[in-house]
Amino acid sequence: MNPGDNSRKRIYSAIQPSGQLTLGNYLGALRNFPKLQDDYDCVYCIANMHSLTVRQDPAELRERIYSLLALYLACGLDPDKNTLYLQSHVHEHAELAWILNCYTYIGELSRMTQFKDKSSKHADNINAGLFTYPVLMAADILLYRSDFVPIGQDQKQHLEIARDIADRFNRLYGETFVIPNPLIKRQGAKIMSLQEPDRKMSKSDPNASNFVLITESPDSIMKKFKKAVTDSEAEVRYDEENKPGVSNLINIYGAVTEKSAIEVEKEFSGARYGEFKTAVGQAVVDALAPIREKYGELMNDRAYLDKVMSEGREKASAIAAATLRDVYGRVGFVL
Ligand code: ATP
Numbered sequence: 001m002n003p004g005d006n007s008r009k010r011i012y013s014a015i016q017p018s019g020q021l022t023l024g025n026y027l028g029a030l031r032n033f034p035k036l037q038d039d040y041d042c043v044y045c046i047a048n049m050h051s052l053t054v055r056q057d058p059a060e061l062r063e064r065i066y067s068l069l070a071l072y073l074a075c076g077l078d079p080d081k082n083t084l085y086l087q088s089h090v091h092e093h094a095e096l097a098w099i100l101n102c103y104t105y106i107g108e109l110s111r112m113t114q115f116k117d118k119s120s121k122h123a124d125n126i127n128a129g130l131f132t133y134p135v136l137m138a139a140d141i142l143l144y145r146s147d148f149v150p151i152g153q154d155q156k157q158h159l160e161i162a163r164d165i166a167d168r169f170n171r172l173y174g175e176t177f178v179i180p181n182p183l184i185k186r187q188g189a190k191i192m193s194l195q196e197p198d199r200k201m202s203k204s205d206p207n208a209s210n211f212v213l214i215t216e217s218p219d220s221i222m223k224k225f226k227k228a229v230t231d232s233e234a235e236v237r238y239d240e241e242n243k244p245g246v247s248n249l250i251n252i253y254g255a256v257t258e259k260s261a262i263e264v265e266k267e268f269s270g271a272r273y274g275e276f277k278t279a280v281g282q283a284v285v286d287a288l289a290p291i292r293e294k295y296g297e298l299m300n301d302r303a304y305l306d307k308v309m310s311e312g313r314e315k316a317s318a319i320a321a322a323t324l325r326d327v328y329g330r331v332g333f334v335l
């Protein structure tokens with residue numbers, strides 16, 4: 001099928017190569033992607049420009065770019081059916097971000113919870129990129145005239161600002177951008193940290209006990225689940241407010257085994273926490289094993305990964321160039 005086919009609605013999603021991918025990224029994003037590839041025209045970005053908002057080691061960043069591409073593929077994305085590309089390969093992202101910066105207000109950006117959260121985590125490096133991150137994200141989405149953006153709860157606010165910016169621009173210059181809609185899957189939409197279950201699981205978290213990686217060894221995954229924070233009761237019951245740790249484990253188990261929270265509670269009624277945690281760990285290990293194997297094979301074939309990236313660059317550039325040209329014309333730039 002031709003990914004540029006206009007009869008199908010377009011889905012856009014991006015993940016930053018800012019760390020290795022976690023179970024949260026898998027359940028909140030990656031796992032849902034292959035299900036979409038036959039019905040939608042899907043564009044998946046490796047958002048390396050976004051990841052510079054936090055300091056990165058260059059050699060590691062380069063490696064993680066390949067790693068993220070390999071994970072996209074290992075999770076079942078077919079490069080012939082989807083567009084898989086690297087953000088910095090398509091210069092239109094930076095150019096449209098500049099334009100959109102001029103249609104975004106400081107007040108709007110100041111309300112973003114990710115900015116507040118990341119500035120407190122990286123107090124020594126509160127750079128302007130961290131602040132304008134949502135504008136680059138809006139440029140990503142709008143460049144591809146995306147209809148839908150699958151996101152976890154954490155990105156809801158950023159999608160809303162992208163919609164507001166698009167709408168503002170359209171009102172000033174006529175219908176230019178497609179207003180994107182969020183696709184949020186309820187289960188697995190927000191996986192929390194294993195040690196601090198009031199914070200979301202994040203791949204850039206400096207404390208490795210807080211997350212489980214998609215490619216982590218079964219032993220290490222089991223250890224982390226056994227150590228996961230629960231509470232002083234001894235009841236597997238879903239109660240996000242009073243039992244955030246246990247509720248997170250119920251969410252994880254439910255998402256992986258495709259069971260509702262009520263079914264999970266029933267399955268573990270009377271069970272000890274130790275038993276429950278082992279079962280959650282095992283379910284996660286089983287779900288991730290085939291991906292880990294495929295990932296290992298792909299990482300050993302750089303030539304193939306380069307080929308996929310270069311094909312993606314061409315497909316993505318063609319779409320992005322047309323949108324940017326339209327925008328430049330509308331704001332009054334000489335083309
Ligand atoms: P970072 O800490 O660098 O921001 P991250 O883990 O939040 O990393 P992103 O690259 O920001 O990952 O997001 C990638 C995708 O994963 C997005 O669709 C996001 O909504 C989703 N996602 C991120 N964290 C979680 C989570 N804890 N639960 C569910 N989905 C998540």
Ligand code: MG
Pocket residue numbers: 154
């Ligand atoms: Mg994030």
